[in-house]
Amino acid sequence: MTTAPAAPAAASDIEAAIRARRSTIRLTEPAPGPEELLDLLQAAATAPDHGQLRPWRVLAIRGDARTRLGEAAAEAAPTSDLAERILAKHLRAPLMLALVFQPRDHPAIQRWEQMAATSAMATTLLLLLDSRGWGGIWFAGPYPDAPQVRKHLGIDDGEQLLGYLYVGTPAPSETPRTRHAADVGSKLTWLDDTGP
Numbered sequence: 001m002t003t004a005p006a007a008p009a010a011a012s013d014i015e016a017a018i019r020a021r022r023s024t025i026r027l028t029e030p031a032p033g034p035e036e037l038l039d040l041l042q043a044a045a046t047a048p049d050h051g052q053l054r055p056w057r058v059l060a061i062r063g064d065a066r067t068r069l070g071e072a073a074a075e076a077a078p079t080s081d082l083a084e085r086i087l088a089k090h091l092r093a094p095l096m097l098a099l100v101f102q103p104r105d106h107p108a109i110q111r112w113e114q115m116a117a118t119s120a121m122a123t124t125l126l127l128l129l130d131s132r133g134w135g136g137i138w139f140a141g142p143y144p145d146a147p148q149v150r151k152h153l154g155i156d157d158g159e160q161l162l163g164y165l166y167v168g169t170p171a172p173s174e175t176p177r178t179r180h181a182a183d184v185g186s187k188l189t190w191l192d193d194t195g196p
C-alpha cells in the first residue's frame, strides 16, 4: 500500500466533514444573513474553476420574496392543486439560493467545464454550510425553466437556473441521517503498465 504524505492536522477535519455531510430536508429559521452568506460564497468560490471565470451568480431569496417567486412558479403549474403545492415548496426553508449558471464565451474553456465549475462551487457551499451547522439541500426546482420563473428572477437569455439551494437551520424534527459509504469499486478503472 502507498503511504500518504503527512497531512496537515486540519485535513482530517475536512475529510470527516465530507464523509459526514447530509442534505437537510426539514429546515427552519434562522438562516445565514447577508454578511455570513457573502463570506461563505467567497470560500465556496475557491472550488476548481478553469480560468477563474466564476460563470455563475446567486440570488438570495428570503421573506416575502419567496412567496412572490412561488406565485410566479405556481403560474406554470397545470392544475390549481399543484399550484398550491408549488407555492408551499417555496416556504420550506427561510432562505433559497437560486443558482444561476452564466456561461461565458471563451475560446478555450468550454461550456461543460464552466458547468462543472459551477457545480463544484455549489457543492463546496453545501459542505461549508453543513460544517457550520446550517442545513442545506439542492433541489432542481420547482420549474427552473418556466418562462414565468425566468422572467420573475430576471434570468437572461444564455443563462440557466440550476435550481435552488434551500438553506436554514435543521428543524428539530429532522432526524440525523448517518452516511453509509457508497460502494464505488465498480466505478474505478486503472490503466497502467499493461493493457490499453
Ligand SMILES: Cc1cc2nc3c(=O)[nH]c(=O)nc-3n(C[C@H](O)[C@H](O)[C@H](O)COP(=O)(O)O)c2cc1C
Residues within 6 Å of the ligand: 021, 022, 023, 024, 137, 138, 139, 140, 141, 162, 163
Ligand atoms: C443539481 C441537483 C438537483 C437536485 N434536485 C433534487 C430534487 O429536485 N429533488 C430531490 O429529491 N433531490 C434532488 N437532489 C438531491 C438532493 O439534493 C440530495 O443530494 C439527496 O437528497 C441525497 O442526500 P445527501 O446529499 O444527504 O446524500 C438534487 C441534487 C443535485 C446535485
